[in-house]
Amino acid sequence: MSEQEGEPVGIWMGLQAGALIGLYVGFSLATISVLTDAEKINRTISLMCFPPFIGSIILGPFLAKRRKPVKLSRKPLEMAREILEEFNEGQGNWRVLSHVSSDGMNIRIDMHNLKNIEGVVDAALIIAEQSTVKFIVGRGTSKSSSPELRERVLNRVESKVSVLRRTRKAKSIEVKPETSHEYDTYQNKLNKVLFILLPIVSFLAWIEMRN
Structure with missing residues (x-):
């Protein structure tokens, strides 16, 4: 090969x-x-x-x-967990095994219970060059468990990703790769x-x- x-x-x-x-x-x-x-x-x-x-x-x-x-041959979830492994915060806190999942080609990253939010977003945007990444951030309302989470993730994404690649949804922010x-x-x-x-x-x- x-x-x-x-x-x-x-x-x-x-x-x-x-x-x-x-x-x-x-x-x-x-x-x-x-x-x-x-x-x-x-x-x-x-x-x-x-x-x-x-x-x-x-x-x-x-x-x-x-x-x-080649860049599409590697399993997205395997690559995502490898890249984000350095942000593990220990058992009971944010970990790639419990907070990073996949529904096939798309990567889901639950941003709750995470301290280094900007660091994970920056690393995840590397993954988003090849696979769609969904940041699970909640609605961002005052009743949310982390009301400021959505705004922090959104601000970071908007500062680094063009508007054509990002989508805001009710409980998530989605970043798609550019067409290869x-x-x-x-x-x-x-x-x-x-x-x-x-x-x-x-x-x-x-x-x-x-x-």
Whole structure:
């Protein structure tokens, strides 16, 4: 495995990508079906349903071989706990094992019972360059257990992160990573393929449906 590539994205992700491409094609064909003969409802429904399955079966195994960038190959929770481990305050207080969790690709950091708030925010923003980080801070009202917590975290985030990457929610502050160069490259390639493929398929389908 090269230094520039990580592990394969996996068959499940490949099937999803293939189904998405099939959905694009199916939607185009279904639109043409409606325009040529709106009364053939069964044909339209079939064109919407079958292409995603066909796309996932045919394209899925090939798309599953695509490799993640190295920075996306490492498990986010493992990396987050390693970076934030130095801020452990001992059993019964703030610790990475009890206050840092994950719901998949997103990292949740409970900021309650923490003394070095700014230090954890700064370290977490390093993680936010690769994964979405959610700072759990409460509502910040006078009835909250830590009414000043939300304001302190928000001020730190706003001073270091652009407005496009941060989101304020009822009980949390969310910071998203910038779109990676690898993702942009992949998305551009996919858009080019669809831009070329869809008109050709649509034209052939239109000719067939007119007959």
